[in-house]
Amino acid sequence: GENVEQHPSTLSVQEGDSAVIKCTYSDSASNYFPWYKQELGKRPQLIIDIRSNVGEKKDQRIAVTLNKTAKHFSLHITETQPEDSAVYFCAATIKAAGNKLTFGGGTRVLVKP
Amino acid sequence: DGGITQSPKYLFRKEGQNVTLSCEQNLNHDAMYWYRQDPGQGLRLIYYSQIVNDFQKGDIAEGYSVSREKKESFPLTVTSAQKNPTAFYLCAIGRENSNQPQHFGDGTRLSIL
Numbered sequence: 356g357e358n359v360e361q362h363p364s365t366l367s368v369q370e371g372d373s374a375v376i377k378c379t380y381s382d383s384a385s386n387y388f389p390w391y392k393q394e395l396g397k398r399p400q401l402i403i404d405i406r407s408n409v410g411e412k413k414d415q416r417i418a419v420t421l422n423k424t425a426k427h428f429s430l431h432i433t434e435t436q437p438e439d440s441a442v443y444f445c446a447a448t449i450k451a452a453g454n455k456l457t458f459g460g461g462t463r464v465l466v467k468p
Numbered sequence: 469d470g471g472i473t474q475s476p477k478y479l480f481r482k483e484g485q486n487v488t489l490s491c492e493q494n495l496n497h498d499a500m501y502w503y504r505q506d507p508g509q510g511l512r513l514i515y516y517s518q519i520v521n522d523f524q525k526g527d528i529a530e531g532y533s534v535s536r537e538k539k540e541s542f543p544l545t546v547t548s549a550q551k552n553p554t555a556f557y558l559c560a561i562g563r564e565n566s567n568q569p570q571h572f573g574d575g576t577r578l579s580i581l
Contacts, residue, residue: 361510389569398558398572399511444510455501455526456562456570460510 359447361459368435369467376462378445379427385447388428389456390419393442402443403430435466471495474559474573480581481546481553489544489576491559499562500542501570504528504555511558517542546578554579 361378368374378388386407391399405412405419405428412419416435421428428447432439445459473492481487491500499518503511513526517536531550536542546553556577562570 387568391572398574401569401571404569455513455516457513458511461508463508 359445359449359457359459361445361462363462364460365463365465367465367467370435370437372435374430374432374435374439374464374466376430376443376445376464377427378429378447378459379425380447380449380457381426382447382449383423383426385426385449387448387456388419388421389446390417390430391444391446393444393461395441399444432464435464437466437468440464440466472559472561472571472573474557474576476576477574479576479578481578482581484548486545486547487553487578489546489557489559489578491542491544491573492540493542493561494540495561495571496539497561497563498539499570500536501560501562502526502532502534502542502544503558503560505558505575506555514544514557 359380389404390402392402393399403414403417403419405421416433418431442461442463444461446456449457471494475490501516502514504514505511512528514532515526515534517523520539523534523536533545556575558575559573560570
């Protein structure tokens with residue numbers, strides 16, 4: 356069936372380095388790709404999103420890139436800080452699933468001071 | 469998110485018991501969703517509703533039931549048929565248009581007594 360694959364499942368980086376998380380999707384009709392950050396025991400919070408008519412979007416230290424041809428999108432965090440430590444989820448609307456969001460399995464990011 | 473209220477925060481279920489989780493929103497969003505999150509896992513869709521008096525099954529609807537009698541409310545009942553109910557349950561709201569983000573409530577943590 357339709358799904359969203361997210362890699363890596365865990366990511367450890369040194370404070371100040373960059374972190375990159377990649378997701379692939381299978382439905383070429385997907386048109387919306389949000390990223391959520393979830394701290395332990397808390398709700399997921401939207402941090403950035405991108406629509407299919409845009410190739411890249413940036414918000415301070417966070418950026419998302421979309422490659423529609425290859426059907427993958429990535430989250431880039433630059434100059435990582437300890438407070439960036441959390442689980443990050445990508446998602447995509449899956450047309451075959453009624454335009455609902457389908458989530459990737461999550462990436463646990465640990466920023467070491 | 470200030471406009472989405474989930475209650476209770478913690479809930480315990482006895483064997484054979486049905487329990488109901490509340491989700492209320494005051495943001496006038498049409499769409500509401502219920503997700504289940506197991507430890508270290510992603511979010512799986514249980515049920516969703518895009519309009520009052522209508523709802524559809526998600527990926528893991530067995531053992532759950534919902535109603536959408538009012539736009540503001542989308543309660544989830546975990547029935548005795550759900551044999552492994554221990555999880556973190558998240559309610560989300562969204563707009564009917566597929567390229568808009570979903571926003572989550574603070575969640576209900578359900579455990580078996």
